[in-house]
Amino acid sequence: MKSYDVAIIGSGPGGYVAAIRCAQLGMKTAIIEKYSTLGGTCLNVGCIPSKALLDSSHHYDDAIKHFEEHGIDIPGEIKVNLKQMISRKQAVVDQTTSGIDFLMKKNKIDVYEGMGSFKDATHIKIEGKESLEIEAKNIIIATGSKPANLPFIKLDKERIITSTEALKLKEIPKHMIIIGGGVIGLELGQVYKRLGAEVTVVEYMDRIIPSMDAGLSKELNKVFKKAKFNINVSHKVKSVERKGDEVIVKADNKKGEEVEFKGDYCLVSVGRRPYTDGLNAEAAGVNINDRGQVEVNGHLQTNVKNIYAIGDVIKGAMLAHKAEEEGVFVAEVLAGQKPHIDYNLIPGVVYTWPEVASVGKTEEELKEAGTEYKTGQFPMRALGRSRASMDTDGFVKILADKKTDEILGVHMIGARCADLIAEAVVAMEYKASAEDIARMSHAHPTYAEAVKEAALAATEDRALHV
CATH class of the missing domain: 3.50.50.60 (FAD/NAD(P)-binding domain)
Known part of the structure; x- marks a missing residue:
């Protein structure tokens, strides 16, 4: 042995x-x-x-x-x-x-x-x-x-599938119903929406990506609706049934009314x-x-x-x-x-386009804790780099302590935010203030300028390009 x-x-x-x-x-x-x-x-x-x-x-x-x-x-x-x-x-x-x-x-x-x-x-x-x-x-x-799965859903791994099967489909769905509006469901939903599928998202909570800052959820929801996703929040799924090549999902909306969705594939994405x-x-x-x-x-x-x-x-x-x-x-x-x-400084990312990234405390968490904070936000559409690449959706938001100016949370949605969030992690690791980032030179034209501008906005509302 x-x-x-x-x-x-x-x-x-x-x-x-x-x-x-x-x-x-x-x-x-x-x-x-x-x-x-x-x-x-x-x-x-x-x-x-x-x-x-x-x-x-x-x-x-x-x-x-x-x-x-x-x-x-x-x-x-x-x-x-x-x-x-x-x-x-x-x-x-x-x-x-x-x-x-x-x-x-x-x-x-x-x-x-x-x-x-x-x-x-x-x-x-x-x-x-x-x-x-x-x-x-x-x-x-x-x-x-x-x-993970819901106890009443029988996964057949053909039409009622998990993310594992969704990565190797042999055809593009006509209509994919996704149970769960979290990271995995939205990423795979965007893949098949781009390829021509109709996509319906059914989410139990009152917003998509519910664990992230509410501002990010609102912006991503706006982008997805513009792309003609069918997004249904505050819906409690109660049954999933397959009849031949059709899948029928029944859910109760927030009024308690039964709603029915029909598609040829159902991706169950309710976490792990x-x-x-x-x-x-x-x-x-x-x-x-x-x-x-x-x-x-x-x-x-x-x-x-x-x-x-x-x-x-x-x-x-x-x-x-x-x-x-x-x-x-x-x-x-x-x-x-x-x-x-430091678990507070482990970033979270959603790899949709635009990408969504976050580190530190959300506004909801700061309010709940009674922490006094200030906000600086800058829209991606105001960047020359964003206009050049036609990636104008999104923003960067910096939350800083109202008294000390220490950065407490950074939340962003836009092109390359999965990479940009690392700047925020470094800053917060070293207890940087919003003014620290505001005073650092950022190359022009880049998406990263949005981080500097958001920091300027949090520092006496000094953003230069809005």
Whole structure:
């Protein structure tokens, strides 16, 4: 039986990053993955493939809507080749996951393919092509999450599908009904809307992307309605039924009236659930709460002192970059270091177009806490760069403490906001004030100028270009 300093169950962004950092710190490391490719949900059926399809569909959307205005004439009809689009997506996934294979070899990490489960607190059974057992002084649970479902919905994975199936459809839906107006539903909805599908979103809460700042929800809702999305908020879905190639969704609106939606596909996108199926955590004595999450303390340590857990399987936002930070954190704790994670400064992003990004406190949270704050907001349409690229939707909003001017939250929607949010994270990490950003030179013309202008707006209403 092989023995290790640390073994990681799960090879998603949290797991594989934890393995690399452990190896860098001199630990003999093993990683266990039940699937034949490394990378977990994010690389195989999540972040990476969805962004590949978003980019491909964005190119198509630009071609049919904007190329002529840009002076680009394409003879003949522009057509979607969905098979090639899905094939390119898979090539991106394959290249990315093979990169993880390379990193495991480079860092001398032993990879085991098979289902990992606890025999006890220091032994893991692996059931794959062969059955074996390994021993580890420390174990990190990084088993991630799976798409959640509503108890009355029967997923057939053909017409009533999750995000996994939506990434590999063989036809463009005529009418896709999406249950859930969160990140995953809206991203995939935009993919198929661009390709020609009618898209209906049915959301239980009173707005789309309900966990983000209300101003972002309002702006994205406006953009989506302009693109002819059918958005239905404050609707409680009560049944989903398939009849042949038709799916019928029934919901109650906020008046309590029954509403019926009919389409050929229904994407169930109601969030994700922690995945501990088959882990046999009880054999190691690890506590799992009633939400299915592995319970951890401030050091991401379970109630069993040598077992840790990270990523989607524990509390907090289900984000790949959160899992990565936690993976590094645990590795450094095991090495005797004193790492730190500020969960308030982990950004959230929606990769629709325009992109939506946020870090820190929302206005709703500041109001609820009774914090006195000031707001600076700047519209993307006022930027020369936005007009040049025809990406004029959106804004940047900075929330700062009314007395100290320290930045408390940054919320943005517009072109390249997924990248722009990093500036806000850096500023807040170093306790910057709105005036600090306002005084920094930003290259012209860029989208980033909107961040400077929003900071100026928060500093005695000094924005220059509105």
